[in-house]
Amino acid sequence: xxxxxxxxxxxxxxxxxxxxxxxxxxxxxxxxxxxxxxxxxxxxxxxxxxxxxxxxxxxxxxxxxxxxxxxxxxxxxxxxxxxxxxxxxxxxxxxxxxxxxxxxxxxxxxxxxxxxxxxxxxxxxxxxxxxxxxxxxxxxxxxxxxxxxxxxxxxxxxxxxxxxxxxxxxxxxxxxxxxxxxxxx
Numbered sequence: 001x002x003x004x005x006x007x008x009x010x011x012x013x014x015x016x017x018x019x020x021x022x023x024x025x026x027x028x029x030x031x032x033x034x035x036x037x038x039x040x041x042x043x044x045x046x047x048x049x050x051x052x053x054x055x056x057x058x059x060x061x062x063x064x065x066x067x068x069x070x071x072x073x074x075x076x077x078x079x080x081x082x083x084x085x086x087x088x089x090x091x092x093x094x095x096x097x098x099x100x101x102x103x104x105x106x107x108x109x110x111x112x113x114x115x116x117x118x119x120x121x122x123x124x125x126x127x128x129x130x131x132x133x134x135x136x137x138x139x140x141x142x143x144x145x146x147x148x149x150x151x152x153x154x155x156x157x158x159x160x161x162x163x164x165x166x167x168x169x170x171x172x173x174x175x176x177x178x179x180x181x182x183x184x185x
Contacts, residue, residue: 005098008150009110012100013053015083016143018107019073020049027101027143028073029155032082036073037172038142039157040064043071052080063179069157070167070175071142083144086151088127088168091115099134099156099164101143111135116163127168130154136164 019026019042026042028050036050036059048059050073063072099111113134121128130145136159145154145166154166
């Protein structure tokens with residue numbers, strides 16, 4: 001467990017990119033293999049500009065799922081470290097979580113909170129969202145929600161009734177598997 005939140009913020013900064021499009025700014029997560037995951041509303045189409053540590057590149061949107069609010073961007077020669085993944089199935093209400101991103105144009109911000117609930121799909125009972133009492137602002141979208149060890153639990157997507165809502169890592173993995181099956185990644 002990381003006991004120093006400043007060290008966690010520094011570590012996450014090497015795994016998180018800024019996403020810029022004509023429609024605004026957001027955050028993305030380095031997935032590995034030249035891929036970056038973000039929200040569909042952060043990369044709706046067209047050019048996607050990706051910045052990590054002062055290096056800016058133009059990425060190619062290779063997969064887009066508006067219904068899951070996920071997008072996959074391919075970047076050539078982007079440095080950075082993918083995060084270790086953690087399934088939401090082991091997440092507990094009250095567990096400490098952190099959101100990293102670029103809210104309101106402030107680069108590499110870290111917010112702390114706790115898991116409020118794991119919302120499940122009414123039919124399949126699969127985890128649909130992680131709801132956390134963590135402060136998110138415009139620009140946090142597409143960034144990571146991590147546990148106290150820095151493992152990725154989900155992709156921050158929106159704010160509902162003052163609570164941060166993230167798409168569980170399990171759903172992100174399925175999205176990327178579908179994209180790869182279509183041979184786009």
